[in-house]
Amino acid sequence: MEQTTKDHAELAQEFNRDEDRVDWHDETLWFIRAKRDKAAHNIPEWETLREAASQIKNNVLSNLHNYLQQFEKNAIANGVEVHWAADAAEHNQIVHRLINEANVVRMVKSKSMLTEECGLNEYLAKNGIEVIDSDLGERIVQLAEEPPSHIVLPCIHKKKEEIGEIFHQHLGIEAGISDPQFLTETARQHLREVFLTRKVALTGVNFAIAETGEFVVCTNEGNADMGAHLAEVHIASMGIEKLLPERKHLGVFLRLLTRSATGQPITTYSSHFKKPREGKKIHIIIVDNGRTVQLGRKDFRNSLKCIRCAACMNTCPVYRRSGGHSYHTAVAGPIGSILAPNLDMEKYVDLPFASTLCGSCSNVCPVKIDIHDQLYKWRQVLVKAGYAPAAKKAGMQAMTWTLSSPGLYHMAGKAGRWVLKHAPFAVNNKLNPWFKQREMPTPPEQSFGEWYKQNGKKK
Amino acid sequence: MTVGLFIPCYVDQFYPGAAIATLQLLEKLGVDVVYPQNQTCCGQPMANSGFEHLTKGCNELFIENFADFDYIVAPSGSCVLHVRDHLHDDKNPEAAKNISHKIYELTSFLTDVLKVKSLDAKFPHKVGMHQSCHGQRGLHISSMTELVAPEFSKPGSLLQMVSDIELVHLGRKDECCGFGGTFCVTEEAVSVKMGKDRVEDHLEHGAEYITGVDMSCLMHMEGILKRQGSKVKVIHIAEILNGIG
Numbered sequence: 001m002e003q004t005t006k007d008h009a010e011l012a013q014e015f016n017r018d019e020d021r022v023d024w025h026d027e028t029l030w031f032i033r034a035k036r037d038k039a040a041h042n043i044p045e046w047e048t049l050r051e052a053a054s055q056i057k058n059n060v061l062s063n064l065h066n067y068l069q070q071f072e073k074n075a076i077a078n079g080v081e082v083h084w085a086a087d088a089a090e091h092n093q094i095v096h097r098l099i100n101e102a103n104v105v106r107m108v109k110s111k112s113m114l115t116e117e118c119g120l121n122e123y124l125a126k127n128g129i130e131v132i133d134s135d136l137g138e139r140i141v142q143l144a145e146e147p148p149s150h151i152v153l154p155c156i157h158k159k160k161e162e163i164g165e166i167f168h169q170h171l172g173i174e175a176g177i178s179d180p181q182f183l184t185e186t187a188r189q190h191l192r193e194v195f196l197t198r199k200v201a202l203t204g205v206n207f208a209i210a211e212t213g214e215f216v217v218c219t220n221e222g223n224a225d226m227g228a229h230l231a232e233v234h235i236a237s238m239g240i241e242k243l244l245p246e247r248k249h250l251g252v253f254l255r256l257l258t259r260s261a262t263g264q265p266i267t268t269y270s271s272h273f274k275k276p277r278e279g280k281k282i283h284i285i286i287v288d289n290g291r292t293v294q295l296g297r298k299d300f301r302n303s304l305k306c307i308r309c310a311a312c313m314n315t316c317p318v319y320r321r322s323g324g325h326s327y328h329t330a331v332a333g334p335i336g337s338i339l340a341p342n343l344d345m346e347k348y349v350d351l352p353f354a355s356t357l358c359g360s361c362s363n364v365c366p367v368k369i370d371i372h373d374q375l376y377k378w379r380q381v382l383v384k385a386g387y388a389p390a391a392k393k394a395g396m397q398a399m400t401w402t403l404s405s406p407g408l409y410h411m412a413g414k415a416g417r418w419v420l421k422h423a424p425f426a427v428n429n430k431l432n433p434w435f436k437q438r439e440m441p442t443p444p445e446q447s448f449g450e451w452y453k454q455n456g457k458k459k
Numbered sequence: 460m461t462v463g464l465f466i467p468c469y470v471d472q473f474y475p476g477a478a479i480a481t482l483q484l485l486e487k488l489g490v491d492v493v494y495p496q497n498q499t500c501c502g503q504p505m506a507n508s509g510f511e512h513l514t515k516g517c518n519e520l521f522i523e524n525f526a527d528f529d530y531i532v533a534p535s536g537s538c539v540l541h542v543r544d545h546l547h548d549d550k551n552p553e554a555a556k557n558i559s560h561k562i563y564e565l566t567s568f569l570t571d572v573l574k575v576k577s578l579d580a581k582f583p584h585k586v587g588m589h590q591s592c593h594g595q596r597g598l599h600i601s602s603m604t605e606l607v608a609p610e611f612s613k614p615g616s617l618l619q620m621v622s623d624i625e626l627v628h629l630g631r632k633d634e635c636c637g638f639g640g641t642f643c644v645t646e647e648a649v650s651v652k653m654g655k656d657r658v659e660d661h662l663e664h665g666a667e668y669i670t671g672v673d674m675s676c677l678m679h680m681e682g683i684l685k686r687q688g689s690k691v692k693v694i695h696i697a698e699i700l701n702g703i704g
Contacts, residue, residue, distance in 0.1 A: 009648070013647070031615070043607070047608065083471070353646075360635070363603055402499075417473075438682030439686050
């Protein structure tokens with residue numbers, strides 16, 4: 001995975017060097033947002049459904065300890081082995097141990113953002129274990145040695161011609177092929193061999209049902225099922241927040257998930273896993289990795305309601321024009337920007353500022369997370385914790401003095417307008433980021449305040 | 460009824476025309492308007508940058524200037540939203556709370572309080588209406604494309620009362636323009652790209668003017684239009700409703 005020290009603004013600026021590509025990226029994701037709108041508008045009770053989902057998750061978050069224990073008890077009764085991981089390192093070690101116990105050095109894995117968050121692939125590679133991602137998009141970025149740029153559409157930043165080139169280099173097809181059907185068939189043949197030969201398969205978990213101890217994995221490609229059904233050992237990694245109290249609640253969440261994600265009524269495969277077949281094993285790893293800390297942050301606990309649909313990314317005008325990699329974290333976009341600072345404030349200090357606070361993310365969120373309000377609140381937390389750059393701090397302090405005093409304000413306003421009028425070169429230069437691609441406003445003769453003194457009604 | 464006129468700092472300094480139009484429009488509609496001359500800024504630029512803890516002085520000044528009015532009206536959705544959501548004063552919490560209940564963005568004051576049914580205004584031009592996010596998604600002055608809910612627009616309903624105006628349809632009705640306060644300089648590349656795309660939507664649909672309830676969004680788009688050498692102008696909605704044109 002690429003390591004970067006550049007912040008969102010710098011990475012976004014790089015992404016914007018190719019404007020045609022930005023347009024293409026924006027339009028591709030806008031198309032998905034439009035499909036989501038159409039799907040939502042076909043459900044008259046859509047807003048009620050969102051509210052129900054939000055309330056169910058409120059219940060889960062408020063009673064998480066009970067639901068987790070209930071889930072564990074029922075899963076064990078079903079013959080599943082349950083493991084608890086406090087953090088990413090422990091999760092990765094458990095997976096490694098389970099692979100060792102199965103006496104293999106290769107594993108197939110369907111999509112799991114949790115394993116991206118934990119850096120599982122890199123950890124296992126260092127320990128001599130080969131992992132092949134079986135989700136088509138994830139396989140493509142894996143071959144390209146890049147992280148996913150989107151949690152539902154991992155290679156949405158790649159054009160079909162580029163995918164053809166990757167398959168040419170890694171899967172041996174002829175150069176210059178970009179026919180999607182041909183490329184998909186190539187991936188199908190390649191992955192089939194993987195599915196048939198791997199003894200251990202790892203999947204993510206979309207929903208875990210406390211009432212029954214079962215879990216549900218949603219995919220469009222059936223790749224989770226292919227992996228899990230053909231392997232001897234099925235490892236399922238889940239964050240502690242994936243729980244639903246009862247099976248009937250799936251009726252709410254499965255209706256919301258894919259309509260929000262891609263505009264489909266439901267995922268092609270919504271597979272329920274409850275107990276291992278004769279002679280096979282199922283392991284569930286329940287992972288905290290900072291979630292209980294977030295649960296303890298009153299203003300941010302709601303972020304744990306997230307069901308990873310990515311609607312907030314598709315609608316985000318910044319994400320569409322900066323690309324997923326500009327967020328330099330496993331979960332990009334608005335939701336990632338409120339989750340990541342919980343894991344590392346210093347590393348992700350830039351993300352809550354990578355937003356205009358337009359609020360579209362909160363409006364599409366199927367579980368009604370107040371995403372843009374949390375972005376605002378994270379900004380306050382990060383500045384107070386001392387992560388604001390010194391220059392910004394000094395600027396804000398100066399602005400505060402000026403704006404807290406009417407006398408200073410009027411003087412500064414007058415001076416500013418005078419400079420714009422008589423010495424525009426002082427601001428119309430490349431040191432002023434506004435002026436780089438925009439003209440400054442034309443300074444008027446008088447401010448409104450000055451006009452009012454002359455023309456306003458006399459008291 | 461006495462209304463305190465709150466003019467955002469950058470409107471005061473750079474767009475007095477929008478402020479004058481707001482004042483004249485309210486007076487024409489029979490409202491007693493007072494402009495407290497010691498006002499400066501609501502504190503939003505600091506707060507949105509993560510420095511809400513520095514806005515104490517702005518908050519106290521705002522309360523001092525505006526606590527006594529029946530209503531407070533401003534030609535801006537964004538500044539009004541900030542005051543509604545974030546104005547606070549530990550010494551005087553009641554006054555802050557009262558203000559947040561009686562402050563209005565101009566167009567919603569016209570539709571909801573004055574209940575304006577007709578306007579004496581004419582604007583024989585093709586106009587694109589920019590939905591500023593804070594007014595729309597924050598103050599709910601119009602419906603939002605993300606939500607499954609009936610369509611409405613308070614500023615739109617007022618523009619419909621203007622003679623000879625032609626409102627153009629847009630490809631994306633309520634996408635953000637990318638201004639975003641300090642975002643416009645800290646994330647310059649994305650901010651400008653968002654602005655260019657928004658402007659392009661209006662140009663493509665034949666707008667001669669881009670209007671909206673927030674001069675900040677319009678200032679950003681004006682900067683881009685001017686750099687492109689475009690003849691298309693931005694105009695605050697108050698100036699159209701006040702009948703200049």
